[in-house]
Amino acid sequence: QVQLVESGGGLVQAGGSLRLSCAASRNILSFNAMGWYRQAPGKQRELVTTITSGGNTNYVDSVKGRFTISRDNAKNTVYLQMNSLKPEDTAVYYCNARNLLDNYWGQGTQVTVSS
Numbered sequence: 419q420v421q422l423v424e425s426g427g428g429l430v431q432a433g434g435s436l437r438l439s440c441a442a443s444r445n446i447l448s449f450n451a452m453g454w455y456r457q458a459p460g461k462q463r464e465l466v467t468t469i470t471s472g473g474n475t476n477y478v479d480s481v482k483g484r485f486t487i488s489r490d491n492a493k494n495t496v497y498l499q500m501n502s503l504k505p506e507d508t509a510v511y512y513c514n515a516r517n518l519l520d521n522y523w524g525q526g527t528q529v530t531v532s533s
Contacts, residue, residue: 420444420522422513427527430503434531438498440513440524446494447471449515454487454498456509456529463512469496480506503531 421443430436438454446452453468467477467487475487486499496513508531513524 420515420520422515422522422524424511424513424524424527427511427529429530429532432503432505432531432533434503435499435501436503436529437500438511438513438527438529440496440498442494442496442515444494445491446489446496446515447491448517450517452489452496452513452515454496455512455514456507457512457526458506458509461509466511467498468514500529503529505531505533507531 423441424438426436426438451468451470454466455463456466457463465478466481467485469475469487469489484502489496510526510528512526515522
């Protein structure tokens, strides 16, 4: 069983920055892709960004130019650097790792951006 442990959430003012971390219990390169999703109150969970095992990244339009996904293979950790945060970024952020047949989730970390 794979464990994904997120950290780094918190309360920040609009325009501020946060860095989320997701530590995996096994080699992150064994996954086809890892990514970050978020779920705001009353809304569906949405994809924020992903990074493939080959290093390709993609972002939802609303975070392009502000968020950056990266990874440290030696630490089996994926990061989400979030800059220029907006109140609409407020959500629970979930780490995800997937293969063809498996899909793993972390427990989530709360990000709250005050105006």
